[in-house]
Structure formats: structure tokens, C-alpha cells
Amino acid sequence: MTLQALIFDVDGTLADTERAGHRIAFNAAFAEAGLPWRWDEALYDELLQVTGGKERIRHYLADADRWFLARPDAPDVIAGLHASKTGHYLRLLASGGVRLLPGVEALVREAHRGGLRLAIATTTTPANVTALLDSTLGEEARSWFEVIGAGDVVPAKKPAPDIYRWVVDRLGLEPQQCLAVEDSGVGLAAAVAAGVPTVVVPSAHAVADDFSAAVARYPDLTAVTVGVLRDLHARAVPPTVLASPV
Numbered sequence: 001m002t003l004q005a006l007i008f009d010v011d012g013t014l015a016d017t018e019r020a021g022h023r024i025a026f027n028a029a030f031a032e033a034g035l036p037w038r039w040d041e042a043l044y045d046e047l048l049q050v051t052g053g054k055e056r057i058r059h060y061l062a063d064a065d066r067w068f069l070a071r072p073d074a075p076d077v078i079a080g081l082h083a084s085k086t087g088h089y090l091r092l093l094a095s096g097g098v099r100l101l102p103g104v105e106a107l108v109r110e111a112h113r114g115g116l117r118l119a120i121a122t123t124t125t126p127a128n129v130t131a132l133l134d135s136t137l138g139e140e141a142r143s144w145f146e147v148i149g150a151g152d153v154v155p156a157k158k159p160a161p162d163i164y165r166w167v168v169d170r171l172g173l174e175p176q177q178c179l180a181v182e183d184s185g186v187g188l189a190a191a192v193a194a195g196v197p198t199v200v201v202p203s204a205h206a207v208a209d210d211f212s213a214a215v216a217r218y219p220d221l222t223a224v225t226v227g228v229l230r231d232l233h234a235r236a237v238p239p240t241v242l243a244s245p246v
């Protein structure tokens with residue numbers, strides 16, 4: 001099977017957005033609401049096992065403030081806090097506070113120029129994806145990604161395979177015609193469970209994760225060209241040998 005599309009994860013893969021981006025935005029939303037919750041880097045690294053901001057807040061409260069979580073209005077309060085967090089995060093992106101990781105821009109531009117189809121599969125909020133693309137590659141880059149699967153478009157977030165299945169379906173491809181790029185064990189598990197061969201570029205918070213199911217692991221994307229990915233894909237998904245007609 002020939003490689004038809006690259007599917008990129010966002011947080012930790014396109015940009016180092018977690019500790020100095022999302023974490024800061026969560027804390028700003030908590031402080032603005034007069035809540036005493038604060039997430040330092042060590043705690044946040046643990047909380048990253050749970051994907052999705054609303055899900056992450058709920059998971060944190062199950063341990064840190066069960067009384068709050070039991071309030072009948074907790075779902076609405078969490079949704080409000082998360083909307084406020086998204087506002088803080090978008091302002092941070094607009095201020096140019098986040099850059100793409102090494103090698104990302106060159107790879108995305110090479111793939112786009114060469115006609116390799118591009119897509120995104122992420123658990124983050126859709127507005128965060130477009131804002132990141134706008135602030136790093138420019139607004140025209142939105143159209144380079146044919147399918148953007150993000151946030152609540154599927155109810156079960158990574159490590160569930162749903163977001164990858166959703167993206168692959170909309171591309172009209174088989175999972176094995178795609179190659180995913182991920183930074184975490186949770187993301188890798190989602191892609192592999194959907195049948196998408198995956199290259200990993202581990203984030204600092206995920207270096208100890210299990211990446212044994214990946215087709216390759218790189219410290220960053222600087223040496224990763226479209227040619228490298230085509231070779232890796234061809235080795236992971238050998239061409240089907242068609243039986244000759246009798």
C-alpha cells in the first residue's frame with residue numbers, strides 16, 4: 001500500500017504547547033474564577049495521562065476536591081472554566097508565545113508541496129488548532145490540512161481510537177494508507193488501535209511511555225523528510241502482492 005496521507009497530532013507534536021501553554025491557561029482560568037487550584041509542572045505531567053481539558057479537570061477534582069465534583073452544577077462550572085481556559089490559551093497563541101517544534105514546518109511544507117495529503121487528529125479544542133496554524137504557518141496553512149479532527153467531535157478521546165477512525169473515514173482511506181505522527185504513549189495507543197502505523201517524537205513529559213508499537217522513534221523531526229516517511233511506511237505496510245489471474 002502506498003502512503004496517501006500524514007495525520008499529525010497537535011499538542012507535543014506540532015508544538016510544545018502543554019507545560020508552558022495549556023497548563024498556564026488552566027491556572028489562569030482557575031485564578032480568575034477565584035478557585036485555589038494550581039497545577040505545577042510535575043502534577044500537570046501526571047494529569048496529561050487524561051486527554052481533553054474538561055476530562056482533565058474532572059479527573060483532577062476526583063482526587064483534589066470531590067466535594068466540588070459532587071455539586072449538581074459541576075458539569076456547567078467545568079464547562080465554563082474550560083471555555084475561559086480556551087480564551088487564555090488563544091490569547092497566548094495570538095501573542096506569538098508558541099512556536100512549532102524543530103523540523104515540523106519543513107516536513108509539513110514538503111508534504112504539502114509534494115501532494116501528500118495532510119490531516120490532524122487531536123483531543124484539543126478545534127479553535128486551538130486553527131489558532132496554532134495561523135500563528136505559526138499563516139492562515140493559508142488551514143487549507144493544507146484536508147481533515148481536522150479535534151476535541152468533542154468524538155465522545156471518547158485518546159487513547160480511544162475514535163478520533164483516528166473519524167479522520168481516516170473522512171479522508172476516504174484505509175488506516176494502513178496513512179501514517180500518524182504522535183508524541184505520547186496515549187496518542188500512539190489511539191493511532192495503533194485504529195490501525196494507523198505511527199512514528200513517534202516523544203515529548204519531555206512522555207519519554208518514559210511505552211512506544212514499542214511505533215514504526216520509528218525520533219528525538220525531533222529535523223531528519224524526517226517525506227522520503228524517510230515513505231520508506232518507513234513501505235516497510236511497515238508491505239505492498240499487497242496480487243494473485244495473478246488464472
Ligand code: XBP
Pocket residue numbers: 009010011012018022050051052053054085086121122123124125128158187
Ligand atoms: C492534548 C490534550 C489536550 C490539551 C488541552 O491533545 O490532551 O487536552 O492538553 O486541550 P493532543 P483542551 O496531544 O491529542 O493534541 O483543553 O482544548 O481539551
Ligand code: MG
Pocket residue numbers: 009010011012013182183184187
Ligand atoms: Mg500529543
